Amino acid sequence: xxxxxxxxxxxxxSRMVAKLLRAASHNVIVxxxxxTGLTTVFEQRPxxxxxxxxxxxxxxxxxxxxxxxxxxxxxVPLIAFTAFPPDTAxxxxxxxxxxxxxxxxxxxxxxxNQLEAFITKP
Numbered sequence: 587x588x589x590x591x592x593x594x595x596x597x598x599x600s601r602m603v604a605k606l607l608r609a610a611s612h613n614v615i616v617x618x619x620x621x622t623g624l625t626t627v628f629e630q631r632p633x634x635x636x637x638x639x640x641x642x643x644x645x646x647x648x649x650x651x652x653x654x655x656x657x658x659x660x661x662v663p664l665i666a667f668t669a670f671p672p673d674t675a676x677x678x679x680x681x682x683x684x685x686x687x688x689x690x691x692x693x694x695x696x697x698x699n700q701l702e703a704f705i706t707k708p
Contacts (some may be wrong), residue, residue, distance in 0.1 A: 589613045590703050593610045593623030593649060594667060595642050599690065603636065603697070620644030625690035629655055632662060634705050636688070639668040639678060650682045663704040 590612050594600040604614045604694070615630060617623035620641040627635055639646030646666065653659050666679035666687040679687035685686065686704050688697070 587613060589615070589630060590634045590636065590701070591615050591617060591623065591626050591630065591632040592636045592667075593617045593620065593627075593640045593641065593646075594636070595619060595637070595640075599638075602694070603692070606694060606698055608702070610702070615638055620646070620649045623649060624652055627662075628656065629658065631659065634663045634665065634701065636665050636667045636701065637684075639670070639675075639682075647651075647678075647682050650684060653671045654683055661706065663706070665701065665704055 590607055592600055592603050592614060595618050600616045606618055607614045615626055617626045620643050637646050637649055650664050653664060663685040666675060666684045668675045669690040670678065672689050675687045675689050688700055
């Protein structure tokens with residue numbers, strides 16, 4: 587069981603993602619904006635962070651950069667979560683230093699496996 591922080595401002599998306607992950611026995615904390623997400627990540631030190639790139643207060647690129655500045659979070663996978671077209675999303679995720687990208691809308695049958703593939707097992 588992993589702790590996953592989901593930084594997503596769309597309540598429908600965050601509810602669906604949290605429901606799928608909890609059904610797979612993961613602990614999930616949802617943050618609805620970048621500032622709350624940063625505070626949560628810094629305090630909780632999760633096993634993975636799923637980050638919407640289009641947040642209302644702080645853009646995803648900045649959130650990712652601030653997380654990456656923390657040495658104690660260096661091994662936490664940062665996954666971009668976006669509705670951008672796949673090629674654009676992949677380019678952005680790579681440029682921002684993410685470990686991967688998942689595009690919206692998600693495939694509910696494969697989403698959990700996609701995300702779990704990024705979690706490092708001890």
